[in-house]
Amino acid sequence: MHMFNYCLVAAFFLPAGLMLEGAFEEERLKMVTKQIQYRGVSDKATLEAMGEVPRHEFVPSELEKYAYNDRPLPIGYGQTISQPYIVAYMTEKLKLEPEHRILEIGTGSGYQAAVLAEIVEQVYTVEIIPQLAARTKAKMKVLSSKNIHIKQGDGFHGWEEEAPFDAIIVTAAASFIPPPLIDQLKDGGRMIIPVGSTFGPQHLMLVTKLKDKIRTKRLIPVRFVPFTRQ
Amino acid sequence: MGNGPETRLRLAIFLLSAGITSYQLALMQILSYLQWYHFAYLIVSLALLGFGTSGTILSLFRAFFIDHKGVLMPWLLVACGLAMPWALRLSQTDGIRCDFYLLFADRTQIWRLAASSLLYLTPFLLGALAIGLALTTEKKNVGKLYCANLTGSGTGGLFGLALAALFLPTDLPSIIGLAPVAGGLLLFSGNNRRQLIWAVAFASSSILLIMAYPGKYAPSQFKDISRAMNAPDASIVKQIPSPKGLVQVVESSSLRYAPGLSLNYRGEIPSPPMVFLNGNVYGSLPSGEGSLNSSENLLDHTTEVIAYSLLEEGGKALLIQPGGEQSIGQAISHKMSKIVVVEPHGEIFSFYQNLVSKPGLKFTAKQHLQVENEYPRRFLADGADQFELIRLPTVGSFGGTAGIQALSDQFLLTKEFFHLAWNNLSAGGMIMVTCWMDYPVKACFKLTATLAEVLEELGVSQPEYHLAAIRSWGSITFVLKKTPLNSNQTDAIREECGKLFFDPLLLPDMKMGERQIHNLLGDDDFFETLNGLLRENRKEIYEDYAFNLRPATDARPFFYQFLKWPRLPDLIKAFGLQGAPFLELGSLILALNILLLGILALILIILPLFKLGWKKEGGAWTLIYFGSIGTGFMLLEIVLMQKLTLFLGDPLLATATAISGLLFFSGLGSLYSSRLKANGSTLRRSTCVTGLLIILFAIFTVILSRFGEELPTSLLWVFLLSSIAPLGLSMGIPFPIGLRVLEKKNSTQLTWAWGINGCFSVISPALGLAVALHAGFNAVFALAAIAYLLAAGVNLKHG
Known part of the structure; x- marks a missing residue:
C-alpha cells in the first residue's frame, strides 16, 4: 500500500517538476531575448551564459515565480539579486575572455558568479555576510560549480593571494572604491560597479587601469531621455 | 474641583487624550527608526482613522453604547492603554512585520501593511470610542470635556517628547499605555469595585505577559544600521534615546568612512566608530588618539580639497553639521585659526564637545576650536563672526535618495539660507557644498540652479567668476566665492584635479575638453543642462526637465521634492513600474496615503448615512x-x-x-x-x-x-x-x-x-x-x- 502511494506521488510530482523546469527554461529564453538582447546586449558568450544559468535556483523559494521578471529581487540581509539585464550588461562590459580570472566583491545570491563562471576560467568571490556566504557555498555545491571560489570576508581587502585579476566586479557599491581593489586589478584591467538605490534605476561605472592612470566612465544602461518639452 | 463622577470623567478623558497623543508621537519615533519617516507618517495616518471609525461604530450602535456606557467607558480606556504595547508587539511578529521599502517590489507587503495598520489602529479606535461616547452623551459638559480632551492632547505632546529623551522608542508604548489604564481605573473606582479588581488583574497580567515576551524590534534590512550590523564583528557600543531620534554608535573593523575618495589614494582608511541617527548614517567619530592630527586628511583626497586649494592659512572656518571628525581634522591640518562647529543635535554635539577636551588633539598655538549646540540659521543670524570658509552638510546620499527625503523640509538648502551664509562671509570668503551625483541627475542640478539664482539676486556682476566646481566619479563640490576667482586660483584647482583624477566642472576660464579627462559621463546632456541652469533663461529648463529643479525657498523648503506629476508616465516608461517608484518614493507614498485615506474616509462617512x-x-x-x-x-x-x-x-x-x-x-x-x-x-x-x-x-x-x-x-x-x-x-x-x-x-x-x-x-x-x-x-x-x-x-x- 505504501509503495503504491509513493508511486502515485512520484507519478504526479515528477511530470509536474519537469513541467516546471520546462516553464522556467521557456521564461529564461524569453528573458534573454526580450529583456537582454532587445536592450542591446549582443555578446554571444554573455547571452549563452544568461540562457544557461537557472536564475530561479538563486532566488528565495517564495519568489521563484518572479525569478525571470525584469527587476531585482530581495534575497535577505538587505541584499538583492540584480535585474537580469544589469547582470548581462555588466558581464558584457567586462569584455571577458575564457582564460580570464575574475574577482567578484559581494557574492550575494551567487547568480552573477554563476554567469561569469560559464564564460571564464576562474571566478573568485568574496562575501562579508557569513550567512549569505554559507548559503551560496551550499548552493554552488548542489549545482556542481567547480570554478567558483567563495570566501567569507571583508571585500575591502579583495583576494590578495589570487591577485592580480583581469576584471573585478563589485556588486554592492560603496561610497568609495577600496584602494586594494585598484591594486589587485591587472594593468589594462576593467572594474565595474553598479551605482543607485537598491530597487531604483541603477547606472554602472566602469573603471579602467592603464599604467597607473585610472579613468572612470559612467555607463547608462537605461538611457534617460525625457529632457525635451512634451 | 471635586471628586464627583464629572470630575473623574474629565480627568480620565485628560489622561486618555494625553496617552493617545504621546502614543502617536512614540509610534512616529518607532516607525522612523524601524522604517523611514514618511512610511511612519503613512501608517500613523491610517491608524488615526480609528477616530473616524469610532464615529461610524457609535452611529451604528448608538443605543447599545448609551445603554452600557457605565461599563464600557472604563473598559475602553483600560483596553486602549493595554492595546498600545500589544499593537507594536504583534506588528513585529514574523507573519505581520512589514518592510515598507519593499512595498512596490513585493506584493505580499501590501497585506502586511494592512495587518500592521489594523493593529496600530486598534488603540486609537478604542480611545476614540471612549472620547466620542463621552462628548456625544454628556451634553451639558461638552465644553469642559472637549477642554479636557484638547489640554490632555497638548500635555501628551510635551509628555511624549520628555519620555522620548529617557527611554528607547520601543519601550515607550508600555509606559504611555499606563495613562489610559489609570484613567479607566479611575472611572471604575467611582462605581464598581468588583470590576475594578478585574480590571487591575487583567491589566497586571497583560503587562507581565508583555514583559515576559518583549519581542524583537529590528529595523528594515535596507536601513544603514542593518547593513552595518551584517558585518560579523559589528556591535552597538552606545545607544542614546532622544526626542530627535535614536543615536547609536557602531564599531566594526569593516566599517570604513571615506565618501567620494580619489581613486589615486593609496593610504590607509581608518575604521572609525560610526554614528547612526534613527538607523541612518550620520557620520563618524574620531577613530583614535591623534586621528584628527593626521597630516594626511582623507577629505584632502576628495572633491572637498577645492576650498582649501584657494584658502590661505589662518582664516576662520565654520563647519555646519559636519557629520563626523574629518572636516574638523581637515580644517585643523590646513591651519585655520578658528574652527567653529555648529551642531543642532544635542547628542551629536556632545561627541564634538568631547573633541575639544581630547588630550591627543594638538593645535598650533594660534588655533581654536569652538563647538556650538545651535540651529545653524540662528547661529548665522547672530552674525557674530565673518568666516573665510562656510562648509555646508553634504547634499543627497550615495546612489541617490530614492525620494525618501521628498517630504522633509530643508531650511539649510533654501535660497534664503544661502543669502544668510553669504552675509557671514569675510571679504574673500567662500561657501563650500558637496553634492552626491544622483541618477537621473536631480539634486546636483537643483543645487546649481539655487546657487545661480542666489548670485543673481545678490546682484553679483559676472556670476561665473564667483562659482567653481570640481567633479569626481561620484560627487561634485561647489564653491561660491565672494570675490572673483583669479587665474592663479583656477590653476590651483586644476592642479588638484590632475593629482586626484578629478575634473573641473565650473571655472571662469573653462577650456574645451577639460571637463571629462578622468571621469567620462557618456552623457553630454549633463553639461548642456548644467550650462543652461547658469544662464538667465534657466526657466526654460525648469519647464522642460523631467524633474522639478526650481530652487527651494523658505515658503517651499522641500529641496528633495523633484516629482512633476505630468512627467510620471515618462519615468515609468523609462524605468518600468517596478523601478520608477523608487525615484520618488516620498511623493508617491504621500499620494497613496491621500488616496487610501480618502477612500476609507468616504466609506466611513457614507456607511452611517444609510442608517441615519x-x-x-x-x-x-x-x-x-x-x-x-x-x-x-x-x-x-x-x-x-x-x-x-x-x-x-x-x-x-x-x-x-x-x-x-x-x-x-x-x-x-x-x-x-x-x-x-x-x-x-x-x-x-x-x-x-x-x-x-x-x-x-x-x-x-x-x-x-x-x-x-x-x-x-x-x-x-x-x-x-x-x-x-x-x-x-x-x-x-x-x-x-x-x-x-x-x-x-x-x-x-x-x-x-x-x-x-x-x-x-x-x-x-x-x-x-x-x-x-x-x-x-x-x-x-x-x-x-x-x-x-x-x-x-x-x-x-x-x-
Whole structure:
C-alpha cells in the first residue's frame, strides 16, 4: 500500500517538476531575448551564459515565480539579486575572455558568479555576510560549480593571494572604491560597479587601469531621455 | 474641583487624550527608526482613522453604547492603554512585520501593511470610542470635556517628547499605555469595585505577559544600521534615546568612512566608530588618539580639497553639521585659526564637545576650536563672526535618495539660507557644498540652479567668476566665492584635479575638453543642462526637465521634492513600474496615503448615512460644518509645525510648540464656549473670526520671517505664543458649540459628526503636506482659512 502511494506521488510530482523546469527554461529564453538582447546586449558568450544559468535556483523559494521578471529581487540581509539585464550588461562590459580570472566583491545570491563562471576560467568571490556566504557555498555545491571560489570576508581587502585579476566586479557599491581593489586589478584591467538605490534605476561605472592612470566612465544602461518639452 | 463622577470623567478623558497623543508621537519615533519617516507618517495616518471609525461604530450602535456606557467607558480606556504595547508587539511578529521599502517590489507587503495598520489602529479606535461616547452623551459638559480632551492632547505632546529623551522608542508604548489604564481605573473606582479588581488583574497580567515576551524590534534590512550590523564583528557600543531620534554608535573593523575618495589614494582608511541617527548614517567619530592630527586628511583626497586649494592659512572656518571628525581634522591640518562647529543635535554635539577636551588633539598655538549646540540659521543670524570658509552638510546620499527625503523640509538648502551664509562671509570668503551625483541627475542640478539664482539676486556682476566646481566619479563640490576667482586660483584647482583624477566642472576660464579627462559621463546632456541652469533663461529648463529643479525657498523648503506629476508616465516608461517608484518614493507614498485615506474616509462617512438618512435629517449641514472645521484645524496644525521650524530651528521643538500651544489654547476656548449661546449666530461668528485670524496669522509669519531669526529666543517665544493664543482660543469654540447646536437639531447625528470631524482631521495633514510641497505654506494657510469660512458660510442658511 505504501509503495503504491509513493508511486502515485512520484507519478504526479515528477511530470509536474519537469513541467516546471520546462516553464522556467521557456521564461529564461524569453528573458534573454526580450529583456537582454532587445536592450542591446549582443555578446554571444554573455547571452549563452544568461540562457544557461537557472536564475530561479538563486532566488528565495517564495519568489521563484518572479525569478525571470525584469527587476531585482530581495534575497535577505538587505541584499538583492540584480535585474537580469544589469547582470548581462555588466558581464558584457567586462569584455571577458575564457582564460580570464575574475574577482567578484559581494557574492550575494551567487547568480552573477554563476554567469561569469560559464564564460571564464576562474571566478573568485568574496562575501562579508557569513550567512549569505554559507548559503551560496551550499548552493554552488548542489549545482556542481567547480570554478567558483567563495570566501567569507571583508571585500575591502579583495583576494590578495589570487591577485592580480583581469576584471573585478563589485556588486554592492560603496561610497568609495577600496584602494586594494585598484591594486589587485591587472594593468589594462576593467572594474565595474553598479551605482543607485537598491530597487531604483541603477547606472554602472566602469573603471579602467592603464599604467597607473585610472579613468572612470559612467555607463547608462537605461538611457534617460525625457529632457525635451512634451 | 471635586471628586464627583464629572470630575473623574474629565480627568480620565485628560489622561486618555494625553496617552493617545504621546502614543502617536512614540509610534512616529518607532516607525522612523524601524522604517523611514514618511512610511511612519503613512501608517500613523491610517491608524488615526480609528477616530473616524469610532464615529461610524457609535452611529451604528448608538443605543447599545448609551445603554452600557457605565461599563464600557472604563473598559475602553483600560483596553486602549493595554492595546498600545500589544499593537507594536504583534506588528513585529514574523507573519505581520512589514518592510515598507519593499512595498512596490513585493506584493505580499501590501497585506502586511494592512495587518500592521489594523493593529496600530486598534488603540486609537478604542480611545476614540471612549472620547466620542463621552462628548456625544454628556451634553451639558461638552465644553469642559472637549477642554479636557484638547489640554490632555497638548500635555501628551510635551509628555511624549520628555519620555522620548529617557527611554528607547520601543519601550515607550508600555509606559504611555499606563495613562489610559489609570484613567479607566479611575472611572471604575467611582462605581464598581468588583470590576475594578478585574480590571487591575487583567491589566497586571497583560503587562507581565508583555514583559515576559518583549519581542524583537529590528529595523528594515535596507536601513544603514542593518547593513552595518551584517558585518560579523559589528556591535552597538552606545545607544542614546532622544526626542530627535535614536543615536547609536557602531564599531566594526569593516566599517570604513571615506565618501567620494580619489581613486589615486593609496593610504590607509581608518575604521572609525560610526554614528547612526534613527538607523541612518550620520557620520563618524574620531577613530583614535591623534586621528584628527593626521597630516594626511582623507577629505584632502576628495572633491572637498577645492576650498582649501584657494584658502590661505589662518582664516576662520565654520563647519555646519559636519557629520563626523574629518572636516574638523581637515580644517585643523590646513591651519585655520578658528574652527567653529555648529551642531543642532544635542547628542551629536556632545561627541564634538568631547573633541575639544581630547588630550591627543594638538593645535598650533594660534588655533581654536569652538563647538556650538545651535540651529545653524540662528547661529548665522547672530552674525557674530565673518568666516573665510562656510562648509555646508553634504547634499543627497550615495546612489541617490530614492525620494525618501521628498517630504522633509530643508531650511539649510533654501535660497534664503544661502543669502544668510553669504552675509557671514569675510571679504574673500567662500561657501563650500558637496553634492552626491544622483541618477537621473536631480539634486546636483537643483543645487546649481539655487546657487545661480542666489548670485543673481545678490546682484553679483559676472556670476561665473564667483562659482567653481570640481567633479569626481561620484560627487561634485561647489564653491561660491565672494570675490572673483583669479587665474592663479583656477590653476590651483586644476592642479588638484590632475593629482586626484578629478575634473573641473565650473571655472571662469573653462577650456574645451577639460571637463571629462578622468571621469567620462557618456552623457553630454549633463553639461548642456548644467550650462543652461547658469544662464538667465534657466526657466526654460525648469519647464522642460523631467524633474522639478526650481530652487527651494523658505515658503517651499522641500529641496528633495523633484516629482512633476505630468512627467510620471515618462519615468515609468523609462524605468518600468517596478523601478520608477523608487525615484520618488516620498511623493508617491504621500499620494497613496491621500488616496487610501480618502477612500476609507468616504466609506466611513457614507456607511452611517444609510442608517441615519441623508436629506431629511440635515445631513449636508453636519457633513460640511464638521468636515470643514476638522479640515481647517488640522491644516493649520500641520502648517504651523513646519512654519515654526523655520523660526525655532528645531522641528521637534516646533512640533511641541504647535501641538501643545494650539491644543492648550483651544482647550481654553472650548471651556469658554460653555458660556456662549449655542445657535447659528455663534457658529457663524466663531468660524468667521477663526478664518480671519488664520489670514492675519499667515501675514504675521511672513513679517516675522524677515526678522524672526535675529530676535532673542525668549522674545521670539513671546511673539509666537501671543499670536497662537487668540488663534487657539477661537479654534476651540466651533466644535463644542456645533455639537450643542446639533444636539438641539438632531441628536442622532452627534456620533456621526464626531466621526466626520475625525475623518477629515486625518486626511487633512496629508493633504496639507501635499499642498505645501507643490504650492507652499501660504497656500495651506489659505486653505485652512477657506475651510473655516466655508463652515461660517454654511451657517448663513442653516443653524
